[in-house]
Amino acid sequence: MSEWLKVCRLDEIPRLGARVVKLGGEDIAVFRNGEDRVFAMRDKCPHKGGPLSQGIVAGNQVTCPLHGMNICLNDGKAIAPDEGCARTYAVRLENNTVFLQV
Ligand code: FES
Secondary structure (H helix, E strand, O other): OOOEEEEEEHHHOOOOEEEEEEEOOEEEEEEEOOOOOEEEEEOOOOOOOOOHHHOEEEOOEEEOOOOOOEEEOOOOEEOOOOOOEOOEEOEEEEOOEEEEEO
8 A cells, every 4th residue: 555755845855956755764865857846766876876866957867976877767767878777756746745655
């Protein structure tokens, strides 16, 4: 069974950045892009575990701060020619509040 967990207000996430939420011992990065869309994925790059939350967001992608791999925020997949996939989570925005599906 899944439920929606209140994470924070939208303005508590830096635009083009992320905020880390701890869930069951796992770090989840909640991103905000330039159009105020929100995305969530495990804060671990599929390459060598870099903290994606510290990457730069552009459009619907984040660039890993360690070696520059680009990850799609929609599905967590590395953009070709890179390979790999980070686990994503459903998020929704309601009245300026961000909810994460757990
Ligand atoms: S750990 Fe992310 S690109 Fe290497």
